[in-house]
Amino acid sequence: MMNDNPTDALAPLIQSDSSRPYVVAQLGQSLDGRIATPTGASKYINGHGALDFLHHIRANVDAVIVGVGTVLADDPLLTVRRVSGKNPARIIIDPNGRLPRTAKCLSCEDADVYVVSNRQNYDINALKLLHVPSTKDGIDPRAIVNSLFDRGLRRILVEGGANTVSRFIAAGVVDRLYLLVAPMLLGSGQTGLMMPPIDTLDEALRPTTRCYSLGDGDVLFDCCFKN
Numbered sequence: 001m002m003n004d005n006p007t008d009a010l011a012p013l014i015q016s017d018s019s020r021p022y023v024v025a026q027l028g029q030s031l032d033g034r035i036a037t038p039t040g041a042s043k044y045i046n047g048h049g050a051l052d053f054l055h056h057i058r059a060n061v062d063a064v065i066v067g068v069g070t071v072l073a074d075d076p077l078l079t080v081r082r083v084s085g086k087n088p089a090r091i092i093i094d095p096n097g098r099l100p101r102t103a104k105c106l107s108c109e110d111a112d113v114y115v116v117s118n119r120q121n122y123d124i125n126a127l128k129l130l131h132v133p134s135t136k137d138g139i140d141p142r143a144i145v146n147s148l149f150d151r152g153l154r155r156i157l158v159e160g161g162a163n164t165v166s167r168f169i170a171a172g173v174v175d176r177l178y179l180l181v182a183p184m185l186l187g188s189g190q191t192g193l194m195m196p197p198i199d200t201l202d203e204a205l206r207p208t209t210r211c212y213s214l215g216d217g218d219v220l221f222d223c224c225f226k227n
């Protein structure tokens with residue numbers, strides 16, 4: 001059944017138990033699971049309702065995480081602008097020091113900005129460094145979440161891109177995935193989620209899922225991994 005009020009999907013996040021981190025992830029994609037064309041064009045796969053919903057999520061979290069690839073591609077502000085609410089802290093995962101110091105997300109004065117790196121010698125200037133050691137698969141998402149929780153940042157949005165969201169889901173730290181699907185076929189281009197391969201359908205993740213209309217034909221799949 002399709003539900004009409006997508007902000008209802010935020011109730012579990014808003015009401016989540018304060019004793020542990022609550023992690024949501026989001027991804028906007030086409031019907032065929034693409035987030036950009038081969039040339040990187042991605043603005044805007046989703047319509048206004050989906051953008052409003054993204055800002056509603058931001059307004060209800062303490063921190064928003066992006067990978068450095070998203071900053072380099074989109075230079076996002078990561079603020080709450082389309083709805084009322086407080087700007088969350090911005091967390092940029094940048095193991096290799098690729099973050100431009102001119103990035104717009106570094107300029108907001110009413111929210112903390114942290115850079116996550118596995119390097120002790122990250123050139124930090126005025127930024128706050130979250131040093132998180134790596135495993136063979138990169139920086140452990142669970143260690144990032146725990147480190148944020150220790151700093152009072154409990155409700156966390158993993159906003160993108162696909163690489164970063166995939167790592168957090170594969171690590172088993174995501175409570176809910178909000179998948180915003182647009183009625184569009186790109187046929188080629190950057191894929192959305194990409195996780196380690198599985199051999200049988202028994203190994204597939206099967207979140208409990210509800211659907212909401214976002215308008216413009218966009219559909220929100222609210223996928224719950226942990227009840």
Ligand SMILES: NC(=O)c1ccc[n+]([C@@H]2O[C@H](COP(=O)([O-])OP(=O)(O)OC[C@H]3O[C@@H](n4cnc5c(N)ncnc54)[C@H](OP(=O)(O)O)[C@@H]3O)[C@@H](O)[C@H]2O)c1
Pocket residue numbers: 026027028029035036040042066067068069070071073074093094095096097098137138139140141159160161162163164165167190
């Ligand atoms: N559709 C949407 O909802 C949405 C949302 C956001 C972004 N986007 C799009 O997504 C694209 C960018 O996404 P992307 O997947 O290429 O990049 P991304 O996820 O933004 O960033 C990936 C990079 O971040 C670093 N990283 C993230 N997690 C890490 C970890 N656990 N351990 C170590 N390094 C980690 C790595 O940096 P290094 O490479 O330096 O090692 C990695 O290559 C852009 O086209 C953007 O427009 C779409």
